[in-house]
Amino acid sequence: MKRKDDSTYRILVVNPGSTSTKVSLFENEQEIFTDIVRHARSELDACGGISNQKGLRLDCILTILKKNNISLDSLNAVVGRGGLIDPIDSGTYHINQRMLDDLFKTAAQTHASSLGGIIAAEIGKVHDLPCYVVDPVVVDEMEQVAKLTGFPGIERTSIFHALNQKAVARQCAADMGMQYEDGRFVVAHMGGGITVGAHRYGRVVDVNDGLSGEGPFTPERTGAVPVQSIIALCFSGAYTQRELEDIITKAGGMYAYLGTNDLRKCERLIKEGDEYAALVLESMAYQVSKEIGSMFVALEGRCDAIILTGGLAYSTRFTGCIKQHTGLIAPVKIYPGENEMLALAQGALRVLRGQEEAIEY
Numbered sequence: 001m002k003r004k005d006d007s008t009y010r011i012l013v014v015n016p017g018s019t020s021t022k023v024s025l026f027e028n029e030q031e032i033f034t035d036i037v038r039h040a041r042s043e044l045d046a047c048g049g050i051s052n053q054k055g056l057r058l059d060c061i062l063t064i065l066k067k068n069n070i071s072l073d074s075l076n077a078v079v080g081r082g083g084l085i086d087p088i089d090s091g092t093y094h095i096n097q098r099m100l101d102d103l104f105k106t107a108a109q110t111h112a113s114s115l116g117g118i119i120a121a122e123i124g125k126v127h128d129l130p131c132y133v134v135d136p137v138v139v140d141e142m143e144q145v146a147k148l149t150g151f152p153g154i155e156r157t158s159i160f161h162a163l164n165q166k167a168v169a170r171q172c173a174a175d176m177g178m179q180y181e182d183g184r185f186v187v188a189h190m191g192g193g194i195t196v197g198a199h200r201y202g203r204v205v206d207v208n209d210g211l212s213g214e215g216p217f218t219p220e221r222t223g224a225v226p227v228q229s230i231i232a233l234c235f236s237g238a239y240t241q242r243e244l245e246d247i248i249t250k251a252g253g254m255y256a257y258l259g260t261n262d263l264r265k266c267e268r269l270i271k272e273g274d275e276y277a278a279l280v281l282e283s284m285a286y287q288v289s290k291e292i293g294s295m296f297v298a299l300e301g302r303c304d305a306i307i308l309t310g311g312l313a314y315s316t317r318f319t320g321c322i323k324q325h326t327g328l329i330a331p332v333k334i335y336p337g338e339n340e341m342l343a344l345a346q347g348a349l350r351v352l353r354g355q356e357e358a359i360e361y
Contacts, residue, residue: 007353008027008028009026009027009028009076009077009348009349009352009353010025010026010027010074010075010076011025011026011027011075011076011077011078011079011345011348011349011352012024012025012065012072012075012077012078012079012120012123013025013026013078013079013080013341013344013345014061014078014079014080014081014116014119014120014123015080015081015113015116015340015341015344016053016057016080016081016112016113016115016116016119017112017113018111018112019038019039019040019041019044020036020037020038020039021036021037021039021057021060021061022034022035022036022037022341023035023036023037023061023064023065024341024345025070026341026342026345026349028349029342029345029346029349031341031342031345033068033070034341035064035068037057037060037061037064039056039057043056044056049109050109050110050111050112050114050115051104051109051114051115051118053112053115054115054118054119054122057115057119058119058122058123061119061123072123072126072127072129073127075127075129076129076130076352077124077129077130077131077132077348077351077352078120078123078124078129078130078131078132079092079120079131079132079133079134079344079345079347079348080095080115080116080117080118080119080120080121080131080132080133080344081113081116081117081133081136081163081340081344082113082114082116082117082133082134082135082136082137082138083103083111083113083114083115083116083117083136083137084110084111084113084114084136084137084138084159085099085102085103085114085136085138085361086102086138087138087139087140087157087158088136088138088139088140088359088361089139089140089141089359090135090139090141090162090166090202090203090204091134091135091347091356091358091359092132092133092134092135092347092348092350092351092356092358092359093132093133093134093358093359093360093361094130094131094132094358094359094360094361095117095120095121095124095131095132095133095361096360096361098361099117099133099361100117100118100121102361103117103118104118113136113137116133117131117133120132120133130348130351130358132347132348132351132358134163134343134344134346134347134348135162135163135166135167135343135347136162136163137159137160137161137162137163137211138158138159138162139158139160139162139166139204140157140158141158141203141204141205142156142158142204142205142206142207143205143206146205146206146298156209156214157209157212158204158207158209159209159210159211159212160189160195160197160204160207160208160209160210161189161191161193161195161210161310161338162204163340163343163344164189164309164310164338164339164340164343165187165189165195165197165199165204165309166180166204166343167339167342167343167346168187168307168309168335169183169185169187169199169307171335172185172305172307172333172335173185173304175333176304176305178304180199180202181201181202182201183199183201183304183305184199184200184201184299184302184303184304185199185303185304185305185306185307186198186199186292186295186296186299186303186305186306186307186330187199187306187307187309188288188291188292188306188307188308188309188310188322189210189309189310189338190218190288190308190309190310190311190312190313190318191218191219191310191311191312191338192218192219192220192221192261192311193210193211193218193220193221194208194210194215194216194218194221194223194288194291194310194312195207195208195209195210195215196208196215196216196288196291196292196294196295197295198295198296198298198299200298200299205298205299206295206298207295208291211249212248213225213248215287215291216284216287216288216290216291217252217253217254217283217284217287218252218253218254218284219253219254219255219261219262219263219284219312220249220250220251220252220253220254220255220261221248221249221250221252221253222247222248222252222253222256223252223253223287225248230244253284254266254280254281254284257276257280258276258277258280263281263311263312263315263318264315266280266281267281267315267317270317281317281318281321282321284318285318285321285322285325286321286325288322289321289322289325289326290325292306292322292325292326292329293325293326293329296329296330303329303330304330304331305330305331305332305333306326306329306330306331306332306333307332307333307334307335308322308332308333308334308335308336309334309335309336309337309338310336310337310338311336311337311338313334313335313336313337314336314337319332319334
């Protein structure tokens with residue numbers, strides 16, 4: 001489809017979180033409406049599983065749209081946040097039956113993001129609209145040399161903040177007067193989880209798995225931990241498997257040290273003279289810097305910019321620590337926050353404008 005200069009595309013974006021459902025309406029790149037529903041944990045638990053939340057969340061979305069006089073017949077496309085499906089290349093994917101089957105599998109049901117594609121497909125089917133997901137966390141463009149671990153049968157996997165990393169890398173490239181596909185960038189997404197990717201000519205050739213225990217510790221995750229110490233804990237009898245998994249993914253890092261996963265609270269402690277809080281913040285920034293350094297090596301020592309993004313990038317203290325360690329490697333660019341809704345809309349928009357083809361999963 002070729003885009004005319006005066007074309008206006010209306011795109012509905014659906015982004016389910018663990019206890020929230022966010023919905024936005026875009027006209028091209030302009031967000032003209034957004035709303036977020038907060039779900040009580042008891043209400044979600046009563047559904048008996050993530051896939052069973054589809055009806056509840058869809059009803060909420062339809063109620064919001066009706067209340068704001070937004071007709072589904074006026075839409076050109078629906079796009080949802082992708083879930084834990086099979087590893088794929090970056091891009092905008094048409095939601096087909098194979099993807100839906102995988103989104104309903106047990107492995108994908110560990111995170112509510114799987115409902116993004118499921119709900120988008122439901123709306124698309126009823127109203128005969130194209131429906132997509134864009135750059136889900138399972139985007140895998142890693143080179144094989146980066147995947148070996150030294151333990152045959154276990155390979156490094158690519159699970160990272162692909163949507164925001166790709167979006168800010170495109171934005172940074174445009175701001176520098178170049179195409180993303182022509183540049184080399186190290187992108188650090190820093191939120192509850194932290195992933196640092198080596199972007200070479202449009203592909204993320206290496207990145208730490210931010211979910212399963214690689215890279216720096218984060219506000220709530222342990223990051224890499226000495227393996228022998230973990231083995232000892234596994235066989236100590238002090239923890240169940242689930243308890244250790246929860247520590248690694250939800251209750252480690254800054255939270256384990258300070259009892260909070262909020263960097264703003266950490267900074268308040270520092271202002272009140274808490275030297276231990278200062279050490280924790282500086283150590284987390286130091287570990288992010290080391291990961292940036294390793295991705296600089298993955299780019300053969302040639303990098304157009306280091307990009308810091310995510311919620312932690314709002315902190316000038318935190319980004320300042322990282323700049324101190326990495327500023328001589330390449331220019332450091334800061335894009336705080338994560339505008340996931342716009343990134344999802346832009347992925348669908350590129351397809352509607354004929355700038356790229358939708359990929360079949």
